[in-house]
Amino acid sequence: GYHGLCFRLYFVGEMMKRITFSRRNALQISLSLSGLLVLNSVRKFLGYQEPAVQTSQWTLDVPEAYAPGSVTAVPGGHGWIVRDAGGLYAVTAVCTHLGCLVNHEADAFTCPCHGSRFRVDGSVLHGPALQALPHVALSRTAEGLLRVDLTQQVAATERLAVG
Incomplete structure (x- = not known):
């Protein structure tokens, strides 16, 4: 009956919160990793590297x-x-x-x-x-x-x- 339907709706609502939370976390993690990759590429492109002169x-x-x-x-x-x-x-x-x-x-x-x-x-x-x-x-x-x-x-x- 009614209580079973309420429980199912509550259960579905809780699962959606968990799924939403997981998706949000996955998005945050993937954006963070993408940002790190971009920053590393920019660092390599713009970074100053002193050439190693072995013999002068x-x-x-x-x-x-x-x-x-x-x-x-x-x-x-x-x-x-x-x-x-x-x-x-x-x-x-x-x-x-x-x-x-x-x-x-x-x-x-x-x-x-x-x-x-x-x-x-x-x-x-x-x-x-x-x-x-x-x-x-x-x-x-x-x-x-x-x-x-x-x-x-x-x-x-x-x-x-x-x-």
């Missing part, structure tokens, strides 16, 4: 081995050696925007992280980077080999003469 000084081939107009990666990928009409110079491969390593493409360096582009002399073609790639020291060893020091910045006009 390299002794390479003789300077004359670098052809005019050539752009050659420093071993380890943290610098570039360029030969122009004035001689040899080296620029760091670390983008001045957020520290990603730039790639050499055609006659420019391009940052794969946020799209900054630099001329081969290190000057900015377009941002988001605002500062040029720093030039680093080149010298000759006593044996006549090329030595690059990625820790020592030099003027952008400095060149190592090639005989």
Whole structure:
């Protein structure tokens, strides 16, 4: 009768509260997890990561081995050696925007992280980077080999003469 119907309605009402509660919890949990995944992706995309420079000084081939107009990666990928009409110079491969390593493409360096582009002399073609790639020291060893020091910045006009 009537009492049985009331009990059934009460029971159905309690079950609906439980189902609603479970659905609400499931929605909260899934939204929280989705938010964490999005935040982790944003952190990786925007996060600054200092490149790990294992070796900062390299002794390479003789300077004359670098052809005019050539752009050659420093071993380890943290610098570039360029030969122009004035001689040899080296620029760091670390983008001045957020520290990603730039790639050499055609006659420019391009940052794969946020799209900054630099001329081969290190000057900015377009941002988001605002500062040029720093030039680093080149010298000759006593044996006549090329030595690059990625820790020592030099003027952008400095060149190592090639005989």
